[in-house]
Amino acid sequence: MTKDYYETLGISKTASPDDIKRAYRKLAQQYHPDVSKLERKEAEEKFKEVSEAYEVLMDPDKRRNYDSFGSEGVTFGSRGFDWSNFTHFQDISDLFGGMGFSGGGSLFDFFFGGQAGRRGTYPETGASLQYDLEISLDEAYKGSSRRLEIPRDVRCEKCSGTGAESGKLEQCPTCHGSGQLSYRQTALGGHFVTVRTCQTCGGSGKVIRERCKSCGGSGKKQTTSTIEVSIPKGAEDGMRLRVRGAGEAGANGGPSGDLYVVIHVTEHEVFNREGENLYYTAEVPFTLAALGGEVDVPTMVSKAKLQVPPGTQPGTVFRMSSLGMPRLNSRGNGDIYVTLKVVVPRKLSAEQKQILKKFGELEEEKGKGFFSRLKNT
Numbered sequence: 001m002t003k004d005y006y007e008t009l010g011i012s013k014t015a016s017p018d019d020i021k022r023a024y025r026k027l028a029q030q031y032h033p034d035v036s037k038l039e040r041k042e043a044e045e046k047f048k049e050v051s052e053a054y055e056v057l058m059d060p061d062k063r064r065n066y067d068s069f070g071s072e073g074v075t076f077g078s079r080g081f082d083w084s085n086f087t088h089f090q091d092i093s094d095l096f097g098g099m100g101f102s103g104g105g106s107l108f109d110f111f112f113g114g115q116a117g118r119r120g121t122y123p124e125t126g127a128s129l130q131y132d133l134e135i136s137l138d139e140a141y142k143g144s145s146r147r148l149e150i151p152r153d154v155r156c157e158k159c160s161g162t163g164a165e166s167g168k169l170e171q172c173p174t175c176h177g178s179g180q181l182s183y184r185q186t187a188l189g190g191h192f193v194t195v196r197t198c199q200t201c202g203g204s205g206k207v208i209r210e211r212c213k214s215c216g217g218s219g220k221k222q223t224t225s226t227i228e229v230s231i232p233k234g235a236e237d238g239m240r241l242r243v244r245g246a247g248e249a250g251a252n253g254g255p256s257g258d259l260y261v262v263i264h265v266t267e268h269e270v271f272n273r274e275g276e277n278l279y280y281t282a283e284v285p286f287t288l289a290a291l292g293g294e295v296d297v298p299t300m301v302s303k304a305k306l307q308v309p310p311g312t313q314p315g316t317v318f319r320m321s322s323l324g325m326p327r328l329n330s331r332g333n334g335d336i337y338v339t340l341k342v343v344v345p346r347k348l349s350a351e352q353k354q355i356l357k358k359f360g361e362l363e364e365e366k367g368k369g370f371f372s373r374l375k376n377t
């Protein structure tokens with residue numbers, strides 16, 4: 001349904017800019033929410049209505065579009081009238097001598113629905129991001145480099161993160177750049193000046209007059225960045241790698257936050273890890289433990305030989321020096337600790353049984369000899 005802006009302002013289709021200005025001034029004073037006799041909500045609606053008509057008819061291009069296509073020619077579908085490109089704000093502000101609304105709001109807030117007004121335009125550092133990265137023990141041993149796809153906000157190139165179409169912030173029309181507003185009051189026979197932070201610009205003294213078309217005024221754009229992160233040799237589970245500036249873009253052109261990559265080292269098939277040391281359990285037949293011999297022990301690069309001396313007891317721990325993980329903040333490597341697990345055979349062949357029986361008998365005799373020697377002393 002098209003709106004009749006001429007009717008709204010009570011003027012003819014051939015009205016001159018001066019006619020329009022005069023008509024608007026009268027109606028704006030009548031509907032200004034702070035002075036209107038209407039209910040506040042109704043007054044606000046009316047005030048917006050006449051302001052919209054004024055904005056369109058005062059702009060030659062918009063007026064031409066409106067005359068040809070109706071109000072659909074100057075509005076944006078369901079979103080309605082786009083106040084963000086409201087160019088005659090200064091005129092309206094001047095009409096009321098820069099006067100705001102009661103309750104701290106300003107004209108600017110009113111037209112922008114309080115959105116742009118409350119935002120402020122101070123540069124702020126962007127949020128930090130966290131990325132959980134799983135790596136293998138092998139990667140932690142050798143060190144590696146990973147490319148991460150990070151969805152994040154980056155600074156809008158078009159407006160250099162300012163959010164303003166011109167790439168520059170402009171002086172706040174409410175406070176004229178001071179960031180503060182002073183209110184003169186007379187009470188108890190004296191004059192008081194109250195100074196308050198300007199709500200329009202949040203105290204920065206600067207505003208976005210026309211929003212950047214590329215980013216819609218946020219100064220940021222959603223994208224997926226490929227970030228290369230290098231995993232140091234000896235990386236430990238739970239360690240955080242900081243990638244400076246790889247977090248979210250800052251507001252109002254502020255610096256980006258950081259990206260924290262949290263390392264999670266997956267469990268290894270054969271090794272348990274504690275810091276720079278690795279723990280391994282080697283299963284050996286009881287004969288090897290008794291007679292001594294060589295045991296193959298895996299390492300992070302290939303394997304090594306462990307010399308087991310004769311008569312080694314189950315659970316004995318051997319240290320294989322410098323075969324563990326690289327030390328994170330210094331030179332060299334930790335160690336591999338090998339725990340010997342002596343395996344007793346579950347099944348024996350007839351021949352093995354015979355030999356072991358004989359072995360048992362010999363052990364018994366050795367024992368007797370031992371006791372008889374005790375007796376003789």
Ligand SMILES: [Zn+2]
Nearest residue numbers: 172175198201
């Ligand atoms: Zn201001």
Ligand SMILES: [Zn+2]
Nearest residue numbers: 156159212215
């Ligand atoms: Zn932009």
